[in-house]
Amino acid sequence: MDRIDSVLLTQNTDYTSLEKDFAHRTVKKKERLPFTIKVVSSQAELDKAVVIRRAAYGRHLPEFAEKMGIEASDAAPGTVVLLAQSRLDGGPLGTMRVxxxxxxALAVEQSVRLPDWLNQARLAEATRLGVARGAVGRMVKVALCKAFYLYCAQNRIDWMLITARSPLDREYEAMLFGDVYGHNEFLPMAHVGGLPHRVMAKPVALVRQRWTKANHPFVGFFFETEHVDIDVSVAAMRDDEGVYIESGGLTAAPQTVCGS
Known part of the structure; x- marks a missing residue:
């Protein structure tokens, strides 16, 4: 996979910059969701995230799930935990850590050495994804993926990274994530109990253009619909280049730590 950065995007390509893409986007409608997604900012919200994590991981890694709790990474600088909650009763429906x-270093770097073309870029990795069962869980998962994208776009991230086990890797492949290493290569991941995962990446600045060219079914949901129930904003400071340098939603380290 070729390295794609902000310089390459503005030279010798047919793609517009991310900023110009946002400036000229057309939102066709506003839509309310039956749940909200926000950045965790309290102990109570983090507890809800852990509840849904344990339930989701328990379906395929029950022994690992039993040991899950609040982790030091949840409050680490440069990290946010997203939480989806029912608008009806506030119950947790999904979570993702970015x-x-x-x-x-990213969590994936506990297991692999990233190639140089990624080491030179601004990266964001999504981990600890978990959603409720059933149709609502499927909808929450797509909405969390949109929240992940929005967070990356707002924070000028170059590449989105995920690790995906089989058969869920096919879902990310359908969202045009590409393999960082060999095609369909699965590697054991220390932060998910040693289970083999594909390491996959996607350039943030090209998501809309690539999806539009591929007539991807999520284009409307991601780019043509405003979802006021998805809010990835956090209190943050910016450096001289306008990049967030404090992006964590939690201000204090958690009391209970579970090693990943």
């Missing part, structure tokens, strides 16, 4: 490489 870690950037602004302050240190």
């Amino acid at each position: 870690q950037t490489n602004a302050f240190g």
